[in-house]
Amino acid sequence: MLITRQDRDFLISELSIELQAKPDGSNKNLIVPTCIYCGKTRGKMGIYIGKETDKKKLFVSHCFSCGHTTKDINQLLDDIGRPDLKLTETADFRPVTELNPFFQLEEGDEIDDELAVVDMPEGWKRCFKNPYLKERGFTSDDYDYFQVGTTRGLNFRFENYVVFPIIDNKDIAGYISRHVWDKDKIEEYNRKARRAGKYEVRRYNNSVENDFSRLLYNYDGVMEDETDTVVIVEGVFDVIALTRKLELYDNRQIAVVATFGKKISQTQIYKLQAKGVKTVVIGYDSDALDAINNTAETLNEYFDVYIAKIESAGKDWDEMSFWDIYDTFSGNLKTPVEYKLNTIQVQL
Ligand SMILES: [Zn+2]
Incomplete structure (x- = not known):
């Protein structure tokens, strides 16, 4: 079905109001707080509103809780009780091949972000x-x-x-x-x-x-719809050192979180998207070139990505002076492509 830009924008705004949905950080998905099929809350249902590709069709919806996929926008409009919005033109209908338009998951995979509540060690x-x-x-x-x-x-x-x-x-x-x-x-x-x-x-x-791949340290420091930039670092001490040295304690636009290692999982990406984060700065140890390039590539699908290129390789955030850190953030943020070129040159 050929959907004009006007129709598209109109449908996005109607769906947003009807379902109280909001775009995620990448602006490619509308996150629906309560699934219309299973009733599960916490935004497990999404509607694809990004650029249409061979694999991803506009307005395909999917719920990661019940697994319900609706490929046809008119079906979705029936299901939410708004047949008045249905599109009539059906001449150019192309079948949807990709079932899960979100987060590039394989069919059957699910973002599992359920967490058990943990007791602190006795005596803590x-x-x-x-x-x-x-x-x-x-x-x-x-x-x-x-x-x-x-x-x-x-x-x-x-x-x-x-x-x-x-x-x-x-x-x-x-x-x-x-x-x-x-x-x-x-x-x-x-x-x-x-x-x-x-x-x-x-x-x-x-x-x-x-599993630590489901956790982010300082996740509650990311404010829903307020924090647009998140710096990801490897560990707890990095989060605290960077927050201290950049005086970010009360900064609601920028937060530092740790991914517990030099990579980010789909669940961790989902957690950042769900809070409306738009920009991610990778602050991993710069001796981990491959890990940084891989993470940048993964994140680039969902966020604007920059890499904080620490000049003195092997240094942790808590060993760096304020001015080293300041220089890194003011003059040494690289896009993934720049970083790749830069680090390849170093290796030559
Ligand atoms: Zn559902």
Whole structure:
């Protein structure tokens, strides 16, 4: 069916009002808060409004909860009780081949963002002062904006760890637990422990209930429909260091989140889209060229993407001075193509 631009815009605005739907960050999908077929809330249903391609037809809808797909806009209009909006011209109707127009998923795949609520380790209590965190540059703002605590000698499994809850929609969805010793000290201790047949200590002792690919650290710092730019970094300490050094604590337009490693999952992408994020800046360690290029390519389908090119490779955000970081953001944001060209030249 040939849909004119006028018809298209008119239908998008009518569907938005009728279904209280909003475009996602990429402007390619209308996210419908309540699926009209299964009634599931939380925006599992989408209607494709992006550019029509061979694979993706305009107004194809799909729900990731019940799996219902409606290929024909007129059918959808019947189903929502608005037959008055139906298009009459059917001369150029082309069959829809692609079932899932969203997020380039394979048929049958589903964005699964369900999360279990997790208990913090027994004895955990927030702290506002800690020698290890002080050494890593923590300020009183950091303690206020980013919860962290210890088990205060009440839980031997978490002795000498600092534990950060991962909060998602105000629920605790996991925690990152970091031993306060440095790598050398842990290795030395473990050598002795092995000989003595004692327990070894691990650098991290994290929650196991939810897969970390479904989580983003500082997700609640992304404000729905307000935050348009998100910087993605690898870990909790990167989020806090960058927020501190760029003074982003109360900034509602820009937020820093961690993907727990050098890649981003479809669920994490969906979570950012669902809050209306438009621009993503990749702030991964610049020694991970392939990981950065791959992530940029993945993200480029859904967001405007930039890469923060840190000049001193191998440096973490929490080791960089304010001015290093300032220079990176003011003069060294690259598009994915620029970055690729740039890094290829370096390798030559
Ligand atoms: Zn549904």
